[in-house]
Amino acid sequence: xxxxxxxxxxxxxxSILVEYEEEVSLEVNRKARQLVFGLEQVSCxxxxxxxxxxxxxxxxxxxxQVDADTVRGFIEDVNANLMEIELPPPRLFRIPTTYSSTHxxxxxxxxxxxxxxxxxxxxxxxxxAYPVYxxxxxxxxxxxxxxxxxxxxxxxxxxxxxxxxxxxxxxxPQANILPxxxxxGFNYIGRTFVAVYDxxxxxxxxxxxxxxxxxxxxxxxxxxxxxxxxxxxxxESFQNT
Amino acid sequence: MKAFRIxxxxxxxxxxxxxxxxxxxxxxxxxxxxxxxxxxxxxLLLRNPDNAAALxxxxxxxxxxxxxxxxxxxxxxxxxxxxxxxPAPQWTxxxxxxxxxxxxxxxxxxxxxxxxxxxxxxVPEVLGSRxxxxxxxxxxxxxxxQILKSCSFSPxxxxxxVGLPQEYRPDFDRAGLIRVIMGPQDDxxxxxxxxxxxxxxxxxxxxxxxxxxxxxxxxxxxAKGPDIISDPxxxxxxxxxxxxxxxxxxxxxxxxxxxxxxxxxxxxxMDSLGQMMPGDTIRFQRIDRQRALDLLSEETQxxxxxxxxxx
Numbered sequence: 366x367x368x369x370x371x372x373x374x375x376x377x378x379x380s381i382l383v384e385y386e387e388e389v390s391l392e393v394n395r396k397a398r399q400l401v402f403g404l405e406q407v408s409c410x411x412x413x414x415x416x417x418x419x420x421x422x423x424x425x426x427x428x429x430q431v432d433a434d435t436v437r438g439f440i441e442d443v444n445a446n447l448m449e450i451e452l453p454p455p456r457l458f459r460i461p462t463t464y465s466s467t468h469x470x471x472x473x474x475x476x477x478x479x480x481x482x483x484x485x486x487x488x489x490x491x492x493x494a495y496p497v498y499x500x501x502x503x504x505x506x507x508x509x510x511x512x513x514x515x516x517x518x519x520x521x522x523x524x525x526x527x528x529x530x531x532x533x534x535x536x537x538p539q540a541n542i543l544p545x546x547x548x549x550g551f552n553y554i555g556r557t558f559v560a561v562y563d564x565x566x567x568x569x570x571x572x573x574x575x576x577x578x579x580x581x582x583x584x585x586x587x588x589x590x591x592x593x594x595x596x597x598x599x600x601e602s603f604q605n606t
Numbered sequence: 607m608k609a610f611r612i613x614x615x616x617x618x619x620x621x622x623x624x625x626x627x628x629x630x631x632x633x634x635x636x637x638x639x640x641x642x643x644x645x646x647x648x649x650l651l652l653r654n655p656d657n658a659a660a661l662x663x664x665x666x667x668x669x670x671x672x673x674x675x676x677x678x679x680x681x682x683x684x685x686x687x688x689x690x691x692x693p694a695p696q697w698t699x700x701x702x703x704x705x706x707x708x709x710x711x712x713x714x715x716x717x718x719x720x721x722x723x724x725x726x727x728x729v730p731e732v733l734g735s736r737x738x739x740x741x742x743x744x745x746x747x748x749x750x751x752q753i754l755k756s757c758s759f760s761p762x763x764x765x766x767x768v769g770l771p772q773e774y775r776p777d778f779d780r781a782g783l784i785r786v787i788m789g790p791q792d793d794x795x796x797x798x799x800x801x802x803x804x805x806x807x808x809x810x811x812x813x814x815x816x817x818x819x820x821x822x823x824x825x826x827x828x829a830k831g832p833d834i835i836s837d838p839x840x841x842x843x844x845x846x847x848x849x850x851x852x853x854x855x856x857x858x859x860x861x862x863x864x865x866x867x868x869x870x871x872x873x874x875x876m877d878s879l880g881q882m883m884p885g886d887t888i889r890f891q892r893i894d895r896q897r898a899l900d901l902l903s904e905e906t907q908x909x910x911x912x913x914x915x916x917x
Contacts, residue, residue: 416631504743
């Protein structure tokens with residue numbers, strides 16, 4: 366492990382930011398997830414929440430109950446044995462998706478940009494299983510990575526003000542399924558009708574960091590039928606770690 | 607119990623409480639009343655639990671009619687409330703009889719008023735809170751004709767008609783100076799950029815809501831980025847977007863994002879910030895973390911004294 370990382374520092378009154386190597390990779394992200402998992406097992410008074418992102422972890426605490434140095438001590442202790450922390454087994458979600466210009470306003474553009482036919486774009490994208498780095502932004506958005514290089518297309522210069530919930534798209538190596546209607550600058554090529562976010566359930570999504578998501582191509586009718594089912598029905602298999 | 611009917615929802619009225627906590631890892635913002643201090647006071651005046659849901663009404667226009675005898679309170683912004691043909695009391699509990707009409711005529715100071723009802727507003731909890739979060743499809747803005755119920759409470763526990771002394775009423779005119787703790791990505795900006803940030807007047811742009819205040823003013827010079835590898839966004843984070851303008855993230859903000867954060871607003875400022883509106887000007891003032899902690903404990907002690915007074 367590198368000597369300079371992680372960088373651990375207090376941010377504002379009630380949070381500590383822990384940063385691993387400055388890159389988006391599964392290897393670095395795994396450290397962030399291991400730290401979170403480890404911290405969730407220890408009992409530290411005043412600790413409110415621990416959140417992983419690509420390469421960082423933020424630890425929120427109540428500064429009137431516990432001081433930053435104490436929280437830092439807990440973080441350092443867990444980090445010292447990071448590699449021994451076992452993560453829950455990852456799962457594969459296969460979420461039926463319909464791909465077309467009707468449901469994917471950027472399908473033709475992506476085809477042009479990549480020099481492939483729309484069918485090839487769909488075939489390449491739907492074959493991939495994309496790892497979930499973390500959940501965030503709004504409404505449990507899963508930050509997916511690993512889009513094959515042949516499909517790397519930059520974000521739109523001007524984000525679309527409205528993209529419907531369930532839209533499936535990507536930009537650069539990143540992909541997402543929009544949990545709710547949102548503005549977005551990603552390139553959307555299809556749509557699923559399966560609810561990936563439901564605030565009336567706890568947790569509001571079943572997807573966890575470390576899982577993978579595949580969006581197999583189905584016809585629109587089948588995609589709509591799948592939309593009547595619960596997200597949990599699309600957990601296909603346990604993957605090997 | 608049916609408490610009141612909304613005759614006019616005003617510019618924007620939502621139901622809020624202390625918010626959802628511990629769900630940022632699911633990308634769920636904390637939401638809740640934008641001015642927590644005034645919200646809690648509205649409940650304390652009614653001897654409600656701190657977290658009882660209340661209305662958060664913005665600017666003007668809310669009009670509601672009591673459907674029963676209800677005990678109410680109004681705290682926060684002065685939106686010139688009228689009870690039938692008389693000015694309604696603020697910062698104290700008062701009674702509405704069946705048929706009485708409460709109307710918020712016009713903003714006089716602050717932006718958001720809290721309308722509390724004895725027992726709290728009865729709507730289902732979603733993810734542990736009754737707070738409306740519009741983007742997340744949790745709750746909705748109030749509609750004309752909507753009937754709101756209040757939760758039951760023990761009759762012996764009626765609200766004292768104790769008004770809040772002047773010394774405990776927040777002063778919304780103080781607005782202007784917003785204290786911040788620098789970081790975590792202030793090293794993404796040039797020394798000149800930091801200087802611009804701390805010595806310029808920024809105006810809150812019309813693009814502002816419960817998620818964020820965008821600002822207008824001199825551009826902060828960026829040394830690298832401003833894109834970072836997306837990381838968590840603490841409450842009150844001040845991001846700088848590509849155009850160099852600071853954006854202050856509020857209670858309905860996204861949990862993670864990819865712009866460099868030059869500073870975080872001190873916690874004691876968040877309630878006053880929740881009372882600011884487009885056109886208001888702010889200047890950021892740097893304080894260190896220890897000073898921010900001292901201010902936070904002072905504020906907590908003040909709240910404790912106020913709580914004891916209202917008991």
